[in-house]
Amino acid sequence: MTTQAIPGQNPAKGILFYMTGIFFMATMDVIAKLVAQDVHVAMAVWARYAGQTALVTLIFLPNLRTIARTRYPFLQFLRSAFLLMGTSLFFLSLTKLDLAEATAIMDINPILITLGGALLLGETFGPRRAFGVGAALIGALIIIRPGTDVFSPAAFLPLIAATGYASFVLITRKVGHDEDPRTSLFYAALLGALATTLVVPFFWETPAPFTIFLMLLIGVAGSLGQFFLIRAVQFAEAGAIAPFSYLGLLIAAFWGMVIFGEYPDLATWIGATIIVIAGVYVWHRERVT
Structure with a gap:
């Protein structure tokens, strides 16, 4: 007889899902940087949200009316707004910073997620x-090296983006x-698609x-x-799951070299x-407990 896992009671499974999600998101960032080399970055942001909205709508079309019903309309709007802010500023930073540099600065968000989870959601720390x-943050600081050229005015873009993304994750956890x-997947894209569709005509360039294809x-x-x-x-x-956000940094470094x-x-x-060792240790301990 099989049993269904109770949400919140399987951290190892949650970590695996999170690492998979980070892989796809990091790959998306690489593609966005490529797109921004040919057309305005606003088109990359629009493609991200319009594409997700169209894909989700097509896949869930038979049940779309049910999926569109939400118990938390305000929170869904808020989380979507934070995600749009984070995506837009981070994509913009990719036009001004190296991929690994922007990702490294963005990786302050696990600290914000963990602290926010403890302060706002009552999660244990x-x-x-x-x-x-702490170890992953030290690893990120070694990469960033405060005081170097990484901390240009453009470095504030991924820093603010990290705040938006951390807020998005915490609200997602609240409604999860x-x-x-x-439903969360649908609304995460819908607001961004509507907002960017209104803005993108002012920045449109023939791709x-x-x-x-990349879009x-x-x-x-x-x-x-x-x-x-x-x-x-x-x-x-x-x-x-916060420490595993740093997996995106490794992926960014790899694609930065290759592409x-x-x-x-x-x-x-x-x-x-240091980041990898810290992540593997936390995953092992969470799985054991």
Whole structure:
């Protein structure tokens, strides 16, 4: 006989969902940077939300009326607004900073998620989580190296974006147990699609055929990433999954080398190693307990 996992009671499963979501979101960021090299970044933001809205609507069309019903209309609006803010500012930062640099600064959001979960949602903040978050932050600081060229005025863009994303995750966690994940997925895209559709005509440039293909991929990657992130916070507290946001930094560093010729130096590799060790340790401990 099989049993269904109770939401919030399977941190290992939540962490796996979260890591999968981070992979798709990091891949989306890479594609957005490529798109922004050919057309205005506003078109990349529009493709991210319009693509997700269209994909989700087509997949869930038979049950769309049911999915569109939400118990938390205001919270759904608020979380969507925070996500739109985070995505727009982070995509803009990709036009001014290297991929790994922007991602490293953005990775302050796990600290905000964990602290917000403890202060606002009453989640526990034990020594294992404190170690994972603290060690991962040290690794990120080694990569960022305060006082260097990374801290240009453009560095504030991913920093503010991190605040928006952390707020989005915390609100998702708040509604996660009572809301259908498909509903959260739908509303996460709808507001962004409506807002960017109104704005994008002012920045429209005729894209090349390959850029059109990349814009379609942005919507697919964003949809998959959002789905897995929403599922993750249904099975694990925000503080448990927070350290694994740093996986995106490793993915960014890899694609930065392969696609953009941005080669991390020794300090970046040292920081990345610390992040991986911290993440694996927290996952192991959460699974054991």
